[in-house]
Amino acid sequence: MTAFSPVPAGTFEVHRGRGAFNAAFFSVMGPYIEWNIRARKQRLFADLPQTVVELGSGVGANLRHLTPGTTLVAVEPNVPMHRGLRAAAARHGVDLDLRQTVAEHTGLPDRSVDCVISSLVLCTVADPAAVLAEVRRILRPGGTYRFVEHVAAPAGTPTRALQRALRRPWAWTFEGCSCERDLGGSVRAAGFARVDIEPYRLHSPFVSFNTQICGTAYA
Numbered sequence: 001m002t003a004f005s006p007v008p009a010g011t012f013e014v015h016r017g018r019g020a021f022n023a024a025f026f027s028v029m030g031p032y033i034e035w036n037i038r039a040r041k042q043r044l045f046a047d048l049p050q051t052v053v054e055l056g057s058g059v060g061a062n063l064r065h066l067t068p069g070t071t072l073v074a075v076e077p078n079v080p081m082h083r084g085l086r087a088a089a090a091r092h093g094v095d096l097d098l099r100q101t102v103a104e105h106t107g108l109p110d111r112s113v114d115c116v117i118s119s120l121v122l123c124t125v126a127d128p129a130a131v132l133a134e135v136r137r138i139l140r141p142g143g144t145y146r147f148v149e150h151v152a153a154p155a156g157t158p159t160r161a162l163q164r165a166l167r168r169p170w171a172w173t174f175e176g177c178s179c180e181r182d183l184g185g186s187v188r189a190a191g192f193a194r195v196d197i198e199p200y201r202l203h204s205p206f207v208s209f210n211t212q213i214c215g216t217a218y219a
């Protein structure tokens with residue numbers, strides 16, 4: 001079911017062609033991406049509570065990590081993703097509460113949530129600091145934000161040079177996605193009580209996507 005929660009004006013625009021392309025891309029490439037990061041996600045998303053808020057759920061890559069019967073409040077502004085997301089929810093027995101809005105403005109009450117998750121989303125949102133402030137606002141004290149992200153490679157490395165060279169076509173293709181963000185720094189700067197981050201490297205052909213972090217921030 002989709003709750004009526006319109007995207008605030010000017011915060012997100014779906015490109016007709018690229019919106020559909022990205023929904024298809026993540027449906028097709030999802031299993032390959034998942035194969036690369038499954039072990040880390042299994043650790044990160046272990047012991048999730050009965051209700052979870054997910055930012056940028058896409059076509060439902062993380063639903064396999066939820067216990068059947070979990071309620072997922074999925075914040076996903078990109079309508080072309082919704083069909084795949086609903087299908088994934090049905091496949092995995094997840095009770096889907098789909099909010100067509102942006103992570104910067106979830107519309108959820110202050111201190112109302114035990115757990116927020118996201119994967120490969122802070123790279124794409126317009127304002128990561130605003131999203132992290134929103135996560136802090138909605139989490140109860142002691143609640144967790146669990147994330148997986150691709151980030152900028154260390155300065156001066158060949159991967160970093162490639163990320164710089166590819167930044168425009170990459171952002172154009174993947175609807176604003178940046179390979180150049182220090183998202184670990186952003187999470188640490190967001191004012192959480194504690195932040196644990198594990199950096200790691202994939203060995204996929206998408207070289208500029210290979211430098212990643214996963215972690216948990218505690219409200």
Ligand SMILES: C[S@@+](CC[C@H](N)C(=O)[O-])C[C@H]1O[C@@H](n2cnc3c(N)ncnc32)[C@H](O)[C@@H]1O
Nearest residue numbers: 056057058061077078102103119120121124125
């Ligand atoms: C790279 S995809 C990742 C999708 C999914 N989390 C995964 O791991 O496959 C980024 C997702 O973030 C969504 N997104 C982009 N901007 C957003 C925003 N401001 N708020 C919430 N979601 C957003 C996109 O629509 C897309 O579904």
